[in-house]
Amino acid sequence: MAPIKRLLVAEWDGNAVYAGFITGVVEDVDKKTVTVTHKDIWWIWARRHILASRTNGAAAAPPITWNARTLATLANLIVAKGMDGDPADRYEMPVIMSADVVGTESRTYYGYKFVKVDKGLDDLIKTDGGPNIDFDTQWVGNEYFRWVMRSGALTQGMWEWDATAEKKEVYGLTFSTDAEGVTDKVFGAGEGSEASVLLRDADSYTGSAAPALERAESYSGISNLGELQSRVNADLNLHNDPTQQMSFRIPAYGVVRVSQLILGGTARVKTDGIRFLAAGWHDWQLIGYTFDREWITLQLQQTGG
Incomplete structure (x- = not known):
C-alpha cells in the first residue's frame, strides 16, 4: 500500500472524483478485509509552512511580502x-494554478511565526471578500494525476431537482435553520497585549429587532488594521443571520452523477410542504457531498450563506 507515497483515487465515469493520501492500513485476516485510511490534499497543507527559508535560518530570514494582488492570487x-x-x-x-491577478491586497509572512499553508489559506477565506478554495481532482490521460486549484468565487455548475415530482430522484430531504451562532456585534483583537492590543469592531443592528449578541474573537497574528477590519467584517457577515441548510440523497446512477458535481455550484431545488420554507424553486450552494455505490448525499446551504 506504501502509505503517504501512494494516493487512493476514487473514479466515476472515468473521472477522478476524490484523491487521498494513504495514511494507514488495517488487515483483518479472519474477516478477509483491508481497511484503508486516507487524507485529502489539505492534510499536506497542514504540514507545510509559508517560509522563505527551510534551514536553521528560517526564523531570521527576511519576511515574504506580496503586494497588489487579489485574495485569490494570494491563495x-x-x-x-x-x-x-x-x-x-x-x-x-x-x-x-491560475495566473496572478493584480489587485489591492497585500500580505506579509514572518519566518519566526511558522504560519502553516492551511492556516494562511483559511485566513484568506475568512477575510471580507475572501475566496472559496477547492482542489479539483483530475486524470491527465490514462496514467497521470493532478489537482487543479480553484480559488475565487466558485460558482461553476448548475443542477436541478424537483422534489415535488411524482417520479423524483430526491430522497431523505431534511431542512434546518440554526441561529445558535448568530452574532450582531463582533470585536476583533489583533496583535498586542492588554490595553495596547489592536482592536476593530463591526455590527449589524440596523433593521433588526433581535437582542444584541456580541462575540469577541482573537486574531493574534494580524498587525495590520485594514486586514483586521476585513476579518471582523467577514466574521459578522457570516454570522449575522441564521444558517439554512438542506440535505438529501440522489441515486448514484441517476440523472446527475457524482462525476458531474463540483463544490460551489448551484443546486436549484423545487420543494413543497416544508413548514419554514416557501414552496417553489430555490437556489442552494453545494458545500459538500458523500457517495457510495448506491447513493450520493448532498449538503447544501442557502446561496450567500
Whole structure:
C-alpha cells in the first residue's frame, strides 16, 4: 500500500472524483478485509509552512511580502510557496494554478511565526471578500494525476431537482435553520497585549429587532488594521443571520452523477410542504457531498450563506 507515497483515487465515469493520501492500513485476516485510511490534499497543507527559508535560518530570514494582488492570487502564491523547498522532488506536487491577478491586497509572512499553508489559506477565506478554495481532482490521460486549484468565487455548475415530482430522484430531504451562532456585534483583537492590543469592531443592528449578541474573537497574528477590519467584517457577515441548510440523497446512477458535481455550484431545488420554507424553486450552494455505490448525499446551504 506504501502509505503517504501512494494516493487512493476514487473514479466515476472515468473521472477522478476524490484523491487521498494513504495514511494507514488495517488487515483483518479472519474477516478477509483491508481497511484503508486516507487524507485529502489539505492534510499536506497542514504540514507545510509559508517560509522563505527551510534551514536553521528560517526564523531570521527576511519576511515574504506580496503586494497588489487579489485574495485569490494570494491563495495561489501561498500554495506555491508551500511547494517550494529542497529537495524539490519531495516538495513539488502536481497542482495547477491560475495566473496572478493584480489587485489591492497585500500580505506579509514572518519566518519566526511558522504560519502553516492551511492556516494562511483559511485566513484568506475568512477575510471580507475572501475566496472559496477547492482542489479539483483530475486524470491527465490514462496514467497521470493532478489537482487543479480553484480559488475565487466558485460558482461553476448548475443542477436541478424537483422534489415535488411524482417520479423524483430526491430522497431523505431534511431542512434546518440554526441561529445558535448568530452574532450582531463582533470585536476583533489583533496583535498586542492588554490595553495596547489592536482592536476593530463591526455590527449589524440596523433593521433588526433581535437582542444584541456580541462575540469577541482573537486574531493574534494580524498587525495590520485594514486586514483586521476585513476579518471582523467577514466574521459578522457570516454570522449575522441564521444558517439554512438542506440535505438529501440522489441515486448514484441517476440523472446527475457524482462525476458531474463540483463544490460551489448551484443546486436549484423545487420543494413543497416544508413548514419554514416557501414552496417553489430555490437556489442552494453545494458545500459538500458523500457517495457510495448506491447513493450520493448532498449538503447544501442557502446561496450567500
